[in-house]
Structures are given as structure tokens and as C-alpha cells.
Amino acid sequence: xxxxxxxxxxPFKDFLxxxxxxxxxxxxxxxxxxxxxxCWNSLSVVKEPDHTFHVLTKxxxxxxxxxxxxxxxxxxxxxxxxxxxxxxxxxxxxSFGVELGRKLSVKLTGLPVDVIIPVxxxxxKERERGYNQSDFLAQGLSEELHIPAYRDAVLRVxxxxxxxxLNADQRKANIAEAxxxxxxxxxxxxxxxxxxxxxxxxxxxxxxxxxxKDAGAAKIIAASAGLAKLEKxx
Numbered sequence: 001x002x003x004x005x006x007x008x009x010x011p012f013k014d015f016l017x018x019x020x021x022x023x024x025x026x027x028x029x030x031x032x033x034x035x036x037x038x039c040w041n042s043l044s045v046v047k048e049p050d051h052t053f054h055v056l057t058k059x060x061x062x063x064x065x066x067x068x069x070x071x072x073x074x075x076x077x078x079x080x081x082x083x084x085x086x087x088x089x090x091x092x093x094x095s096f097g098v099e100l101g102r103k104l105s106v107k108l109t110g111l112p113v114d115v116i117i118p119v120x121x122x123x124x125k126e127r128e129r130g131y132n133q134s135d136f137l138a139q140g141l142s143e144e145l146h147i148p149a150y151r152d153a154v155l156r157v158x159x160x161x162x163x164x165x166l167n168a169d170q171r172k173a174n175i176a177e178a179x180x181x182x183x184x185x186x187x188x189x190x191x192x193x194x195x196x197x198x199x200x201x202x203x204x205x206x207x208x209x210x211x212x213k214d215a216g217a218a219k220i221i222a223a224s225a226g227l228a229k230l231e232k233x234x
Contacts, residue, residue, distance in 0.1 A: 019032075021036040021038075022034050022084075023035060023080045023083050026038070034099075039080050040080070042079070042080060043072075043074075043079070044073060044074040044079075045074075046072060046073060051232050052074070052228075052229050053069065053227070056069055056199065056227065056230075060222065063206055065206060065220060066202075066206060066209045067219045067221060068221040069222050070104065070107035070108050070221055070222070071223070071224045072103055072225050073225065074226065074227055075228050075229070076229070084100065084225075085133075085197050085226065088197065089133050094131065094133070097134075097135075097137045098136050098137075098140040099140060100137055100197070101137035101142075101144070102140040102144050103140075103225075104137065104141055104223055104224075104225055108221070108223060109145065112191045113147055113193045114147065114191045114192065115190045115192045115193070116141050116142055116145075116147055116149035116193050117138070117153060117212070118132060118134035118135045118137065118138035118149065118194075118195045119134045119204060119208055120132065120134075120154055120155055120156040120179070122156040122157075122159045122178075123155075123156070124159055134197060137197060138195045141223070150183070150186050152183065154180065154181050154182065154187075155182050157177075158179075172201075172203045172207075176207065178207060179207060179211045180211065184216065187212055187216055189216060189217075189218055190217055190218060191220075191221070192212055192221070193221045193222075193223045194208055194209060194212070195223045195224070196222075197224065197225050197226065198224060198225065198227070198228065199222065199224040199226070199228065200228040202222070205222045
């Protein structure tokens with residue numbers, strides 16, 4: 001009789017307590033958290049021979065301030081990464097940032113990185129949002145790699161408009177002189193991973209890399225959960 005009631009109540013318990021995938025609403029299997037494995041597998045993985053990776057690494061190399069690029073997935077409209085990035089930025093689902101940072105750590109394992117610097121937000125924007133999404137990626141990286149993440153070594157000293165609808169030249173002008181190193185002792189002589197959620201043209205991360213190199217950074221790696229995919233000919 002006890003077994004009968006247990007079996008009878010199980011569907012009700014499943015209804016109450018079973019978790020569903022954030023992106024596709026499918027029931028999560030045992031061991032899955034927030035996102036099902038099928039959705040993780042749907043992401044387009046960044047590979048070094050890819051056109052986008054090649055263009056960005058050449059752009060960074062030509063500018064002379066970024067020495068390497070590490071990125072996980074391509075940012076695709078209506079895809080999982082867009083959902084995660086939006087929820088991380090605007091819906092306070094900060095655990096997604098930590099998880100992406102942990103996954104990103106695989107790309108940096110074995111590389112000579114001493115310090116992690118999240119791309120800072122302007123103080124006004126951070127007050128409006130309540131947090132900086134890049135801090136949580138840096139947290140996940142730091143926990144996995146056992147490398148310190150410093151969120152207060154660099155400040156964003158210029159209020160910039162959102163870069164979403166700007167072209168490459170406008171982005172570069174918008175972000176110019178936006179950052180200042182306030183704790184150079186944490187930067188000088190160090191190999192640094194700059195962490196952002198998504199790299200589009202690379203103008204923001206290059207401007208930050210420039211001020212870090214000016215403050216004595218030995219090497220800079222741009223690290224991102226997502227890359228905006230470039231079409232061939234871009």
C-alpha cells in the first residue's frame with residue numbers, strides 16, 4: 001500500500017519540483033542545471049581556423065596591444081547565447097555569467113595568465129543595473145583557474161552610449177579614453193586576461209588593453225564567452 005501511494009504521488013512531485021531548461025523548456029535530466037545538454041550542444045563553437053577568429057586576431061595583432069584571443073561560442077540571434085547574455089545583463093540571472101566563466105576557463109588553461117580583469121562598466125550604468133555582468137564571468141574564471149580577478153584595478157571614467165547600433169568607427173570613437181588604471185601595482189609586469197561577455201568589433205577590449213599596456217602589462221589576452229560572427233569579406 002505504501003508503494004502504491006508513493007507511485008501515485010510521484011507525478012505530482014515531478015510537476016512541483018522538476019526543473020525545466022531555461023532556453024527550450026524541456027525537462028532537465030539528472031545532473032543538468034538550468035540549461036539542458038541539448039541546448040549547450042546547439043551552440044556554435046569558436047575554432048581557431050574560423051574566418052571570424054582569424055580576422056579578430058589579425059585586427060588585434062595589427063593594433064599591437066592584444067596578444068591572444070580566447071572565445072567560446074558564436075553569438076547568434078535568438079540563440080542560447082543571446083538568451084544567456086540578455087538574462088545576465090538585464091534580468092539579474094548572474095549564475096549564467098559564472099557558468100560561462102567556468103566554461104571559458106578551458107580556453108585559458110595552461111596559458112600564462114596572472115590576473116583577470118573584467119571589462120568595467122561606467123559607475124552610472126552599474127548603479128542603474130546594480131552589477132557588472134563581466135564580473136561574474138571573471139568570478140567563474142577565477143574559481144576554476146585559481147587566478148585573482150581584480151574588478152577595481154581599472155575604472156570606466158567616461159559615460160558611453162550603448163555600442164549596439166554603432167558601426168566600427170563610431171564604436172572606436174565612442175569608447176576612446178573611456179578607461180583609467182587606478183591600481184597600477186596590480187597591472188605592472190603581469191600577463192592579463194581581459195574578460196567580456198561578447199566581443200563584436202573588439203573596439204572596447206582594445207581600448208582597455210591599450211591603457212593596461214600603458215600601465216605596464218606584459219601581455220594581454222582577450223577572453224569572451226561570445227564572438228559576433230563576421231561574414232567573409234568583412
